[in-house]
Amino acid sequence: MKMGKALCCDKQGVRRGAWTPEEDEALVEYIKMNGHGSWRTLPMHAGLLRCGKSCRLRWINYLRPDIKRGPFTTEEESTIVQLHGMLGNRWAAIASQLPGRTDNEIKNYWNTQLKKQLPHSGHSVGSQQPSFSPDHSTIVKTESPSMRHMVQWENARVEAEARLSMESSLLNSWSTSESHPDHFLQLWHSEVGQSFRAIKGKGGGVCQSLVSQASSSKLESSSDVSVQDKNTGSSAFANMKQEQDSSYKLKLEDGTAESELGYYEFLDSSDSALNHMLDMNDGEIGFLCESDSFLNTLDG
């Protein structure tokens, strides 16, 4: 397979291309016995003529025991669509919400299947940014109810993010270690995010924590660990509000919370405004065409 530029492993005798069953077996056996350790040195220890990167990829995307194979369920599909609307092409973050699915698999599925299904949605599919069309007039023409909800969510997210940015610039004393690293995920984890997911209804397995993956890519590094994190991560999601409450109380006690009050209140007011919007009937979202009035709604 010609890949054009310099190889990641220029060493002579390093195999490339499709893996043989023997190589697979050697890799699985080695990791079973020793863990992967350093990927760079693994091939040598496992007796494989591959570069570490290739071994890692093979393990993560194919050989891990927890890999779920077979077609995507409708629940998984809707989760992908929702999360892609929020996160854009952050496949690893999306994959963290779909146990047993890999970022590569989801990326392929999006590019080959879902992309085709959303041709007129206003979604800038394939973009590297969270998909969002500034041309709201195209949005309200979206036909399917589920797509309309997606569009509602998308607009809510964008507007909320803009507000969060403005607020955070005013609240520069807010400790970054306490704030969520990603506004999208923060919104997703909020009450309104849950409301949105409820609209899609019964999307099992969706409400797990995005925090672990999105804020720390390290969790992907070991399958055993990452699976455990994925499975237990839901508590982090479910308790996010509670944690915010706790940390805020602590700050009140030590007298550092003053500047953060505005931020905290903003989260609540943002949620309620967005909840209000999501409660609207489909015919009532025309105001999304007018961002000024939408912002006024939020401000009110």
Added chain:
DNA sequence: AATCATCCCAACCGCAAGCAC
């Protein structure tokens, strides 16, 4: 049956972040 076109997915690459020194 043979050829061509398209689709799907495993595997590759470069880049950037994180970490250790």
Added chain:
DNA sequence: AGTGCTTGCGGTTGGGATGAT
């Protein structure tokens, strides 16, 4: 603080499978 190494992520590619002619 600067540097080098390792790892993980996202974009891209190529080959096999499948469908159409």
